[in-house]
Amino acid sequence: MKRSETVVQRIRDVFPDAVSDAVPDTVNDASAFHGDISVTIRKNRLSGVVRLLATDPDLGFDYLSDLTGVDYPGKEPRFEVVCHVTSTKDGTVIRLKIPVTSSDPTLQTITPEYPSANWYEREVYDMFGITFPGHPDMRRILMPEGWRGHPLRKDYPLGGEAVAFTSNKDFIEEQSLPFILEGKRNGYLELTPDGFTLSNLERLGLSGAEGRIILNMGPQHPSTHGLLRLLIELNGERISRIIPEIGYLHTGIEKSGEHLTYPQALTLTDRADYLANLFNNLAYCLAVERLLDLEIPLRAQYIRVLLCELNRLASHLLAIGVMAHELGATSVLLYCFREREIIMDLFEMLSGVRMMTSYITIGGLRDELPEAFIGKVGDVLKIFPDKINEYEKLLTKNPIWLKRTKGIGYLSAGEALGLGASGPLLRGSGVKRDLRKQTPYSSYDHFDFDVPVGENGDVFDRYIIRVEEMRQSLRIIRQVIDKLPEGPVKADNRKVVLPPRDELDKGMEALIHHFLIASRGFPVPKGEAYRTVESPRGELGYYIVSDGSERPYRFRIRGPSFANLMTVPAMARDCYIADVVAIIGSIDPVLGDVDR
Amino acid sequence: MVTLRIDDRETTVADGTMIIEAARGIGIEIPHFCYHPKLSVSGSCKMCLVEVEGLAKLVTACTTAVSRNIVVRTRSEKVKEAQRATLSMLLINHPLDCPVCDKGGECPLQDYTYRYGPGKSEFSDEKWHFKKPVDLSPLIVLDRERCILCTRCVRFQEEVAVHPEIEVTERGRGSFIEVARPEGFTSNFSGNTIELCPVGALTSRPFRFKARPWELKRSPSLCPHCGCGCNIWLDVREDKIMRVLARENPPVDGGWLCDRGRFGYRFVSHASRLKTPLIRKGEGFIPCTWEEAISRVIGGFKKGREVYGSESIRGLASPKLTNEELYLFRKFFQEVAGTNSSGYTLNGDLMIESLRPADCSGLRRFSFQDIDEADSIFLIDGDPSKDLPILDLRIKKAVKKGARLFIAGSAEIELSDFASASPIPVGTELNSVPEKGGKGGFDRRFSGEIRDSKRSVILLGRKTDPSEVESLCSFLKELHDNGGGEGWISLGVLMPAANTQGAQDMLSGDTILNSQGIKYGVPGKSDVPDSRVKCLFIARQEIPDITNLRNHLDFLAVYDIFLSDTARVADVVLPAAAFSEIDGTYTNSERRVQRLFKTTQTPGEAKPLWEVMTLLAKATGTGWDFHSSRDVMREISEKISLYRYISYEEIGMKGSYADGTTSGPRYYR
Secondary structure, eight states: OHHHHHHHHHHHHHHHTEEEEEESSSSTTTTHHTTEEOOOOOGHHHHHHHHHHOOOTOOOOEEEEEEEEOOOSSSSSEEEEEEEOOTTTOOOOOEEEEOSSSSSSSSOOOOOOOTTTTHHHHHHHHHHBOTTTOTTTTTTTSSSSSSOOEEEEETTTOOOOOOTTTTHHHHHHHHHHHHHHHHHHHSSOOOOOOOHHHHHHHHOOOOOOTTEEEEEEOOSSSTTSSOOEEEEEEEOOOEEEEEEETTTOOOOOOOOHSSOOOHHHHHHTTTSSGGGHOOOOHHHHHHHHHHHHHOOOHHHHHHHHHHHHHHHHHEEEEEEHEEEEEEEEHHHHHHHHHHHHHHHHHHHHHHHHHOOOOOOTTTTESSOOTTTHHHHHHHHHHHHHHHHHHHHHTTOOOOHHHHTTTSSSOOOOHHHTTOOOOOOOHHHHTOOOOOHSSSOOOOGGGGOOOOOOOSSSSSHHHHHHHHHHHHHHHHHHHHHHHHHOOOOOOOOOTTTSOOOOGGTOOOOHHHHHHHHHHHTOOOOOOOOEEEEEEEETTEEEEEEEEESSSSEEEEEEOOOHHHHHHHHHHHHHTBTTHHHHHHHHHOOOOHHHHOO | OOEEEEEEHHHHHHTTOBBBHHHHHOOOOOOSSOOTTTSSOOOOOTTEEETTOOOSSOOETOOOOOOOOOOESSSSHHHHHHHHHHHHHHHHTTOOOOOOOTTTTTTTHHHHHHHHSSSSSSOOOOOOOOOOOOOSSSSSOOTTTTTOOOOHHHHHHISSOOOOOOOOOOOOOOOOOEOOOTSOOTTTTTTTTHHSSSSSEEEEETTTTOGGGGEEEEEEEEOOSSSTTTTTEEEEETTTTEEEEEEOOOTTTOOOOOHHHHHHTTTOOOOTSOSSEEETTTEEEOOOHHHHHHHHHHHHHHHHHHOOOOGEEEEEEEESEEEEEHHHHIIIIIIISOOOOOEETTTTTTHHHHHHHHGGGSSOOOOHHHHHHEEEEEESOHHHHHSOOOOOOOOHHHHHTOOOOEEEOOOGGGGGGOOSSOBBOTOOGGGSOOOOOEEEEEEHHHHHHHHOOOSSEEEEEHHHHHHHHHHHHHHHHHHHHHHHTTTTTEEEEEEOOOOOOHHHHHHHHSSSSSSSSSSSSSTTTTTOOOTOOOOEEEESSSTHHHHHHHHHHHEEEEEEEEHHHHHHTTSSEBBBGGGGOOOEEEEEEEEEEEEEEEOSOSSTBOOOOHHHHHHHHHHHOOOOOSSHHHHHHHHHHHHHHGGGOOHHHHHTTTTTTTSSSSSOBBBBO
């Protein structure tokens, strides 16, 4: 019996009436992805099932990967809350789907079992209007307080402004006003000014009484890695409470994605975690390719690995450089940027842009690598090992650095898992979980590499893990170059993959397929898929629901930074205010990834 | 009835149904190019091949009738292979035009190739070439390389329009579509061939290269050009109408459009549309605000009333305006200006007012579908081909089915070719051969023919002499009452303008003004110019001898979309909204009320007439409370008993008869 089937059987045994529908998901069949399975759970049985999954040692689903919603207006139950719970021991993912009616849009919170459900449930409330009785802090998370409506509901209109070109400039100026008026009429643009007044702060449990100070750090602050806001209650210089506030960089990527065709939505994924754009491309493509049942040529898989590891190098360089800079070691930042530039140049050579490459596409790669590319990657392999040693020389034994990082921001393994941490943050706390090893994708199992793990769960461990991961990335890159097979870089499916350019001026069939894929997109079979990759920040997952049309019905991004930020209060407890900067730096959050 | 299985689904259909139709009935799509439900079967494209169990070869679903208990497969490997092969063959000579082809994005050839065709071409030789593009007419461009010779266009012209002006010439591989007549492709239904063409071979000259289908926003509307009220789609990009397509409403238009309706849209976005109110300054005009213009108009009216009395104030509205506009127009002149003399223009079609329902009670009120059921059709002094073109198609279809057509008229018309008997001689007015009490030639010639029919339709055209109408009605009533069953004779008037019927309904009871100067009187009895008129408000109407009229007037205000010759001599010119810029309703010739939707913005400060009338009323201190045309319709349904069941909800997308249910027959009372 497969692991997934055992799980469902166990749930059935304990709660005979809980499972209303367990479909061995044909899309997620066991061989392709470690047997994740969809189980529809009755609403009133959720807590019990989740407790069983989380606490039963045989099951061991100790990690909540994702919790989100899907809206099906016109259907009843209208909403579906979808949880992906994972066993970090073997990587099994189980998808729990809980139907929620529009007449009673509530669901018992699962924060007691999975503390990381805290922010996810707030997000579902914010985006879908489903409330979670028992939740410790049920309020909006991405949209501002006082916002009307729930944006990811399907009947909520896609907002945004028309872009002015010379051809429609005058038109837009005339048009923009009615749009705004309409928005106001429907209440979508009406905001009640409800900032953090003193009473609000008290509601959040922050108190300025008895010699305590409430400090507002961010969202405009050089060491919050973007638009992150921290509400800090200080007792002297020590932190007594800290509350991260997010949403300042919310751009509605998920909403937009549901209005674009599959190839168009790819370009949005670059813009979520903009420092790990290729990982976003990859996770999205893996999910869509699963729905399409596309076979990706080996060469394309290898090049995907190569590009992702280059991207990891660039991202970690920035993480280390910026963290060092924030703790006062400015020269490290300059050195890191110098080397990162080499990789940026490589991406530019590949695609013409440095960051938003969208180079990994559904069905393979946008194009074959430029001829000189592999040679240039060889330069990286030559240059980088020494450079990494150089950074270590500057930091690893530097007493000031040690003073600022050793023993700071402690996070236990249990807390890390419970709060949904992943990536270097989780491994720093001693949990050896790397999705490249645990649930290999894109042929990662063809390459040898080690997964560095920390012992102390502090800022220093996270730093040293990133340094070591860069070495491992170089190791993988070298193997990719050595083993890179010949062959196509695009799947052999003309209904999805754009035909080669030279066929367009010869064959009518190629021309028509190109025209329609580019203008209308391609229909993706009904179904759902959740695919994860190990991004520089951790578990990056895309949950795509297709209704059979050319546009994703649900375009969900599980960004690792979102969950990772939930660990801040645990890490910063009783720290000095100055250590907050080190802690944030060691998480390496990308706010585009948090807020999407 | 025959029961058969298609793709493992059972269906029961009438004998003689083709497989393609049986499949469509249960929602199974069989790809096709040459087949069209409203045209004869051709069976030439071979796209609809299906497998019938027991038959060695695949059969074309459009030419094979169902038979008992056959098992049809539309998605078997054999069928898929045939579909791939058919598409490959069609694409061999298809030019690489998608990037520059108007059809791209809404092209059945593209869609089928994506869904059923191969991804790669196996053909590498030179493609077949023709000179291209070829202008078939000033409106239609033919690209022979793109043509797949499905002959839908040829069949449409031959069977539906009955203008067989295009044909397939040459043979085999070298055959192509050609204009068959020396006078060219002049059919006034030619535009339908563009919509029928399953590839980009026939394209519209005005729309050519203007927009991609996915950039267009499609909104429902009505054709504003005649009394048919054909339903249309407006495809709009950046607030500009890019093209007009048929929106099928079978009882009204049967899914076709005439060329006037299809191509007559560019005036809406013309650069010379009036954008601001204008007031006279010396020989010319200067732009002004609405406040200034409104106070000018009110001033003009006030002065006229003081000097000459309220009978000197007149309003003259065009039947191009919507019911809502016309209603408030009349309300203003009646309630605010205190004159009973607002009216609408008929361009001399005075007979329309002279048909009194009481004279013909018991007769069926004409609805378009009556033509389909009639076995005799009588056309009196009217030319549907010119005035209500879409009725022309209906009449031709009825004649084809066996109905007899009789024509009485003063001019040779297109439908004369379809008449069953020689028409009353050309040049003979209906009443010019008077016989017993002046019933004219009509009853002398045709009373026997009417008596012989089971269902008869009598249509009065615009040239009918108004003085004849009364006697004609009583003649028909006599025939009807002595014949079989209620409503076996259906009587209708061919209303020439989009809302002539609506104008009659909204303004009935008022004095009729016509456009030949400002003459008035009981229709048909008085042609005396009314010298009392001193202040005139003309809405959306051109007056032919306006300079002459202007000399008698003290004050003239004109509301129009262009600075017409009439507007040029006005004291105040108000910018008007065109049909796509207003919410409202039109009532067509069969008294079906249908909706117009605001789709594009009015240019500059132009306003719909109902808004202008509300402004004028407000300026005189009368408190009108109309904020939308919906408000006006609410009052119409309260005040005009004929429209008491009409509301925007009731009208919906298909329209609703003002004087009865949408389905059942209606009678004159």
